[in-house]
Amino acid sequence: MDVAWIDALTGSALWQFSAHIALLSGTAIGGGMIAVMPDVHRFVVETNHWVSSEQFTSAFAMAQASPGPNFLYIALIGWQVAGWKGTLAGSIAVALPPALVCYAVIRLGSGREVGVLQKAFRRSLVPLSAGLLLASGWVLATTVDDTWRAALMTMVFVVVLLRTRVHPLWLIGLGALLGGLGLL
Amino acid sequence: MPDSNAGVAGDATHETAVANQAPAPAGGPGARKPTDGKPTIGPLQLFISFSLLTISGFGGVLPFAYRMLVEKRQWLDKTEFAELFAIAQMMPGPPILHIAQIVGHRDSGWRGGAAAVLGIMTLPTLLMMVMGLAYHQLGDIAAFRNALAGMSAAAVALIIVMGIKLAIAVPRRVRPWLVVVLAFVLLGLAHVSFFIVMALLLPLSFWFAWKESH
Numbered sequence: 001m002d003v004a005w006i007d008a009l010t011g012s013a014l015w016q017f018s019a020h021i022a023l024l025s026g027t028a029i030g031g032g033m034i035a036v037m038p039d040v041h042r043f044v045v046e047t048n049h050w051v052s053s054e055q056f057t058s059a060f061a062m063a064q065a066s067p068g069p070n071f072l073y074i075a076l077i078g079w080q081v082a083g084w085k086g087t088l089a090g091s092i093a094v095a096l097p098p099a100l101v102c103y104a105v106i107r108l109g110s111g112r113e114v115g116v117l118q119k120a121f122r123r124s125l126v127p128l129s130a131g132l133l134l135a136s137g138w139v140l141a142t143t144v145d146d147t148w149r150a151a152l153m154t155m156v157f158v159v160v161l162l163r164t165r166v167h168p169l170w171l172i173g174l175g176a177l178l179g180g181l182g183l184l
Numbered sequence: 185m186p187d188s189n190a191g192v193a194g195d196a197t198h199e200t201a202v203a204n205q206a207p208a209p210a211g212g213p214g215a216r217k218p219t220d221g222k223p224t225i226g227p228l229q230l231f232i233s234f235s236l237l238t239i240s241g242f243g244g245v246l247p248f249a250y251r252m253l254v255e256k257r258q259w260l261d262k263t264e265f266a267e268l269f270a271i272a273q274m275m276p277g278p279p280i281l282h283i284a285q286i287v288g289h290r291d292s293g294w295r296g297g298a299a300a301v302l303g304i305m306t307l308p309t310l311l312m313m314v315m316g317l318a319y320h321q322l323g324d325i326a327a328f329r330n331a332l333a334g335m336s337a338a339a340v341a342l343i344i345v346m347g348i349k350l351a352i353a354v355p356r357r358v359r360p361w362l363v364v365v366l367a368f369v370l371l372g373l374a375h376v377s378f379f380i381v382m383a384l385l386l387p388l389s390f391w392f393a394w395k396e397s398h
Contacts, residue, residue, distance in 0.1 A: 039378035068308030079316025098277025131367025157341035179334020
């Protein structure tokens with residue numbers, strides 16, 4: 001039996017990218033696709049060199065500045081891995097495994113008898129999510145903030161976001177302006 | 185409802201506050217209350233509604249989902265939304281997709297669930313193709329790259345704030361904080377694979393939470 005086409009398929013960046021994202025989205029409990037960002041970064045930048053660190057963070061920033069769920073940064077990284085097919089594959093890989101899990105949960109129902117387990121499970125997710133998200137922030141910050149001015153801006157924005165109710169889009173716009181003027 | 189810049193973390197902390205009072209709905213998340221006289225919502229309407237929702241959401245769609253589902257269309261009441269969110273949090277992947285799917289499924293079965301998820305995904309995916317093309321075309325212009333670098337440095341702040349807001353919700357005890365620190369060190373500093381981190385820390389964190397509730 002000729003399996004050359006299977007090797008060609010599974011050996012392609014498009015396939016490996018999709019499979020990795022599908023595995024992540026199917027297991028990413030607590031924090032969603034933002035919490036798995038360090039792993040996506042490790043896989044596409046460090047392990048496979050499909051995408052540069054700058055492209056990775058640019059994709060993330062562009063997705064944040066666009067309307068739509070912020071996990072769509074995966075689709076934009078998909079574009080850099082394999083063009084529009086990568087975008088499509090990234091979107092499918094993000095949405096399909098969770099949708100199948102959700103379908104299974106809907107069909108099986110979730111009775112009250114597992115209430116205590118559920119409560120413990122939910123409580124166990126909070127520290128985990130916090131740690132994962134802080135790790136994501138750290139990994140992004142160490143790649144993005146390559147000048148002290150950029151690092152300072154990030155820190156100031158963290159304080160502003162914690163202290164005020166300013167819409168984050170204003171800060172992203174301000175960041176674009178300062179960066180575009182070459183001030184960072 | 186938390187402010188829109190709270191994003192995922194704001195909702196997550198919101199969720200931990202309400203989750204303890206909100207039991208799982210009887211009959212599972214897909215069941216509609218028998219007393220509910222609202223007309224069913226067809227797949228096409230679900231697709232259109234969730235498409236409109238997804239393109240109106242900047243910096244996270246969840247707060248906008250609350251506005252649409254609870255305040256504007258009244259497909260859910262406050263408690264139902266909190267319950268749905270709690271359930272969505274416990275499933276892998278983006279919570280907004282689960283909320284959309286369950287709302288869709290409730291009214292139009294698996295077709296409704298699929299229509300709602302496709303509604304969330306389709307327009308942003310097309311938009312990302314356009315953005316990818318734009319990056320490809322403009323990526324060599326220095327000012328464009330610098331602007332993107334500035335945007336990135338600002339976007340990082342959003343993630344850090346999500347993490348901080350969740351960390352504030354972590355009980356101030358040794359064991360939960362051990363999980364926070366281990367997750368940060370393994371994933372952020374040691375660059376260990378996400379699967380290994382979860383395989384180690386999910387059981388550990390669950391065990392801690394279980395012991396503390398007994």
